[in-house]
Amino acid sequence: MKKSIMLAFVLCNSFLALAQKKDGLVLQTIYKTALTNSQCYSWLDYLSNQIGGRLSGSTNAEKAVFYTKSQLETLGLDRVFLQEVMVPKWVRGDKEVAYIVNNKTKIAVPICALGGSVATPKNGLLAPIIEVHSIADLAQLGDKIKGKIVFFNRPMDPENIETFKSYGGCVDQRFDGAKEASKWGAVGTIVRSMNLRLDDFPHTGVQSYGDIPKSQYIPTAAISTNAAELLSKTLKKNPTLKFYFKQSCQQLPDVLSYNVVGEIKGSTHPENIMVVGGHLDSWDLADGSHDDGAGVVQSMEVLNIFKKMGYKPQNTLRVVLFMNEENGGKGGEKYQELAQSNHENHILALESDSGGFSPRGFSLECDEANFATISGWKTLFEPYLIHSFVKGHSGSDIELLTSKNLVKAGLKPDSQRYFDYHHALNDTFDAINKRELELGAATMTSLVYLIDQYGVVK
Template sequence: MRHLIFFLISFLSINAQAQDAKTIRTIYDLALTQSEAYENLRVLCKDIGHRLSGSEGADSAVVWGQRVLGKLELDTIYLQEITVPHWERGRKEKAYFYNEKGKNMLDVCALGGSISTGMNQFIKGDLLDVKSLDEVNNLPDSLVKGKIIFYNRPMDPKKISTFSAYGSCVDQRYSGAIEAAKKGAIAVIVRSMNVRQDDFPHTGSMAYEDGVDSIPAFAISTNGADYLSENVTKYGNLELNLKSFCKSYPDKISHNVIGEIKGSEFPDEYITVGGHLDSWDMGEGAHDDGAGVVQSIEVLHLLNLMNIKPKHSIRVVLFMNEENGNRGGKHYAERAAAKNEKHLMALESDRGGFSPRGFSVNGTEKQ
């Protein structure tokens, strides 16, 4: 009898595996033939375009998200209201310095959330070329005061994981203005987070700190950073002129967009996938994070196509405001905790739409 049971279990298990393999193959086939992900991505990037929190584009993205989810067979679609920062870049920034060859224009942009250089005026200051926050912290105030701090530690091109190269440099961008202002600097300019040598300054998030002066913060292209660095080396004191037009406005109302298929057996247990709807204002947010958004929506679309009624609830969350505040993500987590929702898994897909190379999970001991 035990043998029979064992045999039956083995048989059922092999059978279940075969069934799973078939289902997975069907998912592949449908994704390769009937996916709406690329068309959704085209609309999000080309018809809506950039969509920084608080912008018209972000509002359109919320409406678009509802509409796209509305075309699927879901049990619920709803919005989670949040307030988001509203920052606008304004006109194109300018930066230049003089050397014996004359005026040298540089490719710069304001970092997201930066204050401007003031009512349509340049600020000027001698450049101080540094490689780290620590270097600034260890300098005497007298050396930093009145200067423009130039954070120029490059991303390490030898790191095959560019995320790791990014992670080991981005403190300059995020906290550079705070540490420089503590010592009396009047502005910061940060080498773009980019392993390529090119002329595009990369914006990104930065922070100010209560009790520390807010000073204007810029990114400079990698080519520009190298050129500036050469000139600092050659001429010693170099006066840089910077101008930006950006401005923070009062917070605005925005939303996470959520769609759900209710689980047939465990409706109160959630498997959540998502991406973030907002993007920076200088691109169209295809990789960051249009890809994550359309992939996540496609999960529900494929389940629909296969007519699968999952046992657990499947939820897609299109998060607002990942880029400059993560208020959508935080609010989602707070609401989930307040409602005591059990999440079997939650995945925000935000690493771009590149060739998948595998699957890995990491976390702390506690997690």
């Protein structure tokens, strides 16, 4: 008996060693293919430089749908299709104008309307401005807010190593600021850009009026970090100064758009679905190369790499390019709705939406057993400098997706530079490094391969 246990143990160990060796070789091929024979960089070049900013409902967003669909059609997938989805359409209008009006001096400052904001009156809005550092400050100030513009100026915390944590600690000012300030009688809000460095780019992003009545909607805009510092300093010297801004943005009726989907049918378990994805829409100020052109082309590349390697996944592999992550999340909602009504069983959803920088690991939403299994693959990833396997948010577009035993994951690139570009004028193709982009695609492909081989723990 003892001998047979020993034999089983030895056999089992040899088998594991062999599997580990085989997987190591497969990952080697994946990374090699990504670094020498991938298309993601040229796809992104087209998306960014030939199409450009792709805000939901825009002509560019539509062009991006048809371009990525046509590119997926060249890869020899089993099917490529569109999922119809109604999306909000917000347009920025004319370039915004803003001044600090300090007695007789007018200092021009760079601002941009936040997504979903209403316009100012045609000739702009001039009012006293009051600085706060949080939504909680509003209640403290109470009546002092009435008739004023509220200036939310809490900076991102530089102490966090993960910059997304600092973003999370600040973004309520942008998302809820106007709604909350309006309740205290503010006439507008100006929000310090979510940016860790001091520069001259205002960073847009979505905001929401929640359920306050339309009559109480007030215009809201982001101001560059340099200008926020200047405004704060000038306000300290002259608390009665005024601020002027003019923007002509508006919300139009919803329009029809699409998620783009490409699929390789699983050879053994076609009923199990693995999704890789990013979002096809972007903000309008730049071409959205990092947010989220990178995630889109990396996700497409996962299927491309498997095709180039001749690897046939056992489970169905789907790339989904979600529409409208930035200002509505309608694409993600629609995908989940259809998955549910079609009784689909997802085992993996992997999103890339944190920029195209050097990959460091994955942020995982799954149970303990799957977390342990995936963390156990660390040594396989080590040669590629992938080292960070943590529990945390995976991705906005897959947030609603549910399935029994679903592993959700987000690709985790180096985050130090991300908020230099996020939602700003400089999120352009030249900020992308080809190799970093390719390494991210290879890292995603490797996780998909391992999940495909070993499934999820049930």
